Amino acid sequence: MCNHTHPAGATNEVVPGGFGRGFEAKAGQYITIVDLHGEQAGDFVALSLADLDEVLSPTHTRRTNRSIYFRKGDCLISSENRPMFEVVEDTVGIHDANVPACDPTRYAVDFGVPGHRNCLENMYEPLKRYGIDILQVPEPFNFFQNGPVSEDGKMGVTDPISRAGDYLVLKALMDVACALSPCPQDIIPGNGLVVTDMRYVVTDSAPTAHDLEAFKCR
């Protein structure tokens, strides 16, 4: 039963599984991303509103954190080598920062399914309003995506370990335009073979335990 109240003034939206949404956050605001049903990867990109050429960069983040993973307390770094987000909370701890967003070629070339919905176009759609080209949609962080890397360097593809209600909280360290795409991959493991909804919420202060219970409501 979902009768929790959401914080006043929050930007709060359920993103339908397989589709994309865009939103903005100001420096100092918090972005909570909730896997509402579990086992759902969500591709995420961000651009600085002050300079759209400065983008969230998994590559710079891996270098700064000296890890292919990030942890609570780490920062996610921009292409100008500046902290763009701080990871404030993370109930999962497994996210992918190694592979591109699924795009039309992923389905057409790898699976023989042209015209399949895909994260690249899902994220471009809401970012178009900033006047960027689809080629300027940056490399994503794939939140909750589970791409284990073994000791011999092999990269696996499997389902997320996230359960319904797991979440990630990021503090924006600059004004950003973001896009989130609960990945439409339904051909191979990656989303438990069932594509489901996610929620994002932008708040002025860190979400309380009460807020987080409200955000988990489907």
Ligand SMILES: [Zn+2]
């Ligand atoms: Zn995808």
